[in-house]
Amino acid sequence: MQVLQLDEKGEIIWKENYDFSDRDVLSTIIKSNDDTYVIGGFIEKKSKSGQKNCNYMLFKINNKGEKLWDNELKSQANDILRKVIETRDGGYLLSGTRKKKGSSDFLVIKLKDKDKPPTEKINIEAFPNPAQSYTNVIINYEYSYGTATLYDLNGRMIKSEKIDGSRTIPIDLSGLPQGIYIIAIDTDVQKDGIKIMKN
Structure with a gap:
């Protein structure tokens, strides 16, 4: 290179x-x-x-x-x-x-970057965000089981799926209109949520 x-x-x-x-x-x-x-x-x-x-x-x-x-x-x-x-x-x-x-x-x-000082841990992230047809939710802690639920801004549940310890959760956004959505991650360890923008 x-x-x-x-x-x-x-x-x-x-x-x-x-x-x-x-x-x-x-x-x-x-x-x-x-x-x-x-x-x-x-x-x-x-x-x-x-x-x-x-x-x-x-x-x-x-x-x-x-x-x-x-x-x-x-x-x-x-x-x-x-x-x-x-x-x-x-x-x-x-x-x-x-x-x-x-x-x-x-x-x-x-x-991780070993040269950088530790910062406050972020429990979940999403990539890409904004997204077009899909995003991946990254769970930055160990867990055994839980659910990943997609909501619109009105609180209406669009879909929900069981998760089994995977640290990367693919979320399909195809077929949904543009806008902001919320992904709720509820595990045996804790509950978290993240906003996703579909463009």
């Missing part, structure tokens, strides 16, 4: 190469709240058997292009990272797809 920083005239300030594997693909870059850059993509590696797998790769650089840390999220599938966002608690939410044995699924992963 190659990253360049340009001035307002398009002149190169610095240029750095970051080599992780034979095939590195950069797909997303964000400027973090601490004036650093978090860069995400996927890398292709061969296993001992010769099979090729793709893994999420995330790394952080300072404003001079110096690498601060990197994190390869290894798996036995083809994981293609599409997007990274910084969460309110200073961590990162990674989203993309996982392809394995002919099937393809969403893959969402939450990471």
Whole structure:
């Protein structure tokens, strides 16, 4: 992967190469709240058997292009990272797809940033928000069972489903009009709610 920083005239300030594997693909870059850059993509590696797998790769650089840390999220599938966002608690939410044995699924992963001081814990988050056809509710604590219920702003229940300890709950918004909705998460540990905007 190659990253360049340009001035307002398009002149190169610095240029750095970051080599992780034979095939590195950069797909997303964000400027973090601490004036650093978090860069995400996927890398292709061969296993001992010769099979090729793709893994999420995330790394952080300072404003001079110096690498601060990197994190390869290894798996036995083809994981293609599409997007990274910084969460309110200073961590990162990674989203993309996982392809394995002919099937393809969403893959969402939450990471902490070890360089940032701990902040007040947020019990639940939603990504994307605003959303179009779906969102994922991220539950940031351990639980055993519960329900996820979608309400409109009038308090009318649209749908409800049981949840069984999963930390990522996909919520289908297709077929609903634009507007603001509330997702209530009621588990054996606690109750939480979050507003979702559909656009």
